[in-house]
Amino acid sequence: MTLSLTRRRIPVRRDAGIYAYERTLARSGFTPVAGTDEAGRGACAGPLVVGAAVLKPGKRGEIPGLADSKLLTPAARERAYDEVLARALAWSVIIVPPDEVDRVGLHRCNITAMRRALARLDLTPSYVLTDGFPVSGLGVPGLAMWKGDQVAACIAAASVIAKVTRDRIMCELHEQWPQYGFDAHKGYVTDEHQQALATHGPSPVHRRSYANVARVVSLGDESLRGDPTYEC
Template identity: 65%
Template sequence: MLAPPRTVVRREGGLYALERALQRRGFRLVAGADEAGRGACAGPLVAAAAILPEGRRGEIEELADSKLLTPAARERVYDEVVARALTWSVVVIPATEVDARGLHVCNLAAMRRALASLAARPEYVLTDGFPVDGLDAPGLAVWKGDRVAACVAAASVLAKVTRDRLMVDLDTRFPGYGFAVHKGYITDEHSTALARLGPCAEHRFSYVNVAAASGRGNRPPRARRPRDAAPRPAPDAVEPMMLWPVAEGTVGVASGDQPRPPVPVGEDEAMEGEKR
């Protein structure tokens, strides 16, 4: 019995090499998924998925890992991805859901939901960093995938720009924290404001620094949201999240209405001290 031919990833293909190799093997619809906001202690977690066209139609000149782009470049690339992608989707997980279910659980669920929301069924899936189970397609978790695969980089830009826009909106609703500047990540300025004002309803109370600022002490990552904190954003609070869908894409807000038991999350602790 002959072994199947090896998949050759050509280095000169750059960001598109992995997708092109998969397409040569017959996987024409290669989807990428990524998230934004994993290391933040305030604001939502946002995941996105995208399928780019084959060949030159899917090539975007400035496309790169969203963290390597300037805000202006991200906006330009976002517009290009929305215009050129065969299909794309964005899923927003509120901070309350991150507290209730845990960061890692929400991260995987958001990417899974974003992939399931695509208008076309992926034939192969590339995810950034973490394997995602429950997909109706073969997939591969790629370390630093947003720097290796174009579809993952496109998803990273969709997620990052969407989340940044949401954080700018939250800055007007919760002034004083500087959300429009640091986007909810743990910076010196954010920590100072958190100590002075205390947490708002959009902070993640399962993070040690937020739990401490709320007066609940230096609790472990599973510390719960205080009773006087808003348990869930009001429906009108998430309305701005729904303003950006276009013909080929979708933007959704996770409801989180199904109760789930607490799940231990090992990744939270490492992310809480992260500074951006």
């Protein structure tokens, strides 16, 4: 991949390690570097959560066991989460409720939450690395990276923050609505989750703009129309 540094473009080898991008940027005078990533984009229930992180330069910023949050075991994610919060120069997290995702739209919520997470950092980054999607209007240069949470440390740190925060929220939601099994699938579509949806209908934290949830709502409406006690 190539980093765009104003008028210069500098290649970075993908096998150079997860800290290579931040080190390359630092050598070119871009510090600090912030990363941002989301969790829950593909889930049909629960919030969208976006994290942002700035790691310390050099060896001080290296987090033991840091990797893309999806590649870590739950226990390893929790350990990495604690390390990131203890060692990061700055971090933030934004929680977007499911009804806002329905009302505004997933992608728009995603981009807006990334901007908010970056703005909430205690320091202003000189460069921003984002996972997957370019984020305009930041006032500093940036790069959208394919699978950025696997190749850039600050994005991986942001992904861990977002994922652990969201998983904890889903476990709390399980206490309110245990029939859906949120503690197991975390709101993503599984056979068990879909069966629970069909049996119980959507909960208040399901995203009704998602096709599988909308289908259940539609079927429920149709069954009510067949009932003579139903009033429009």
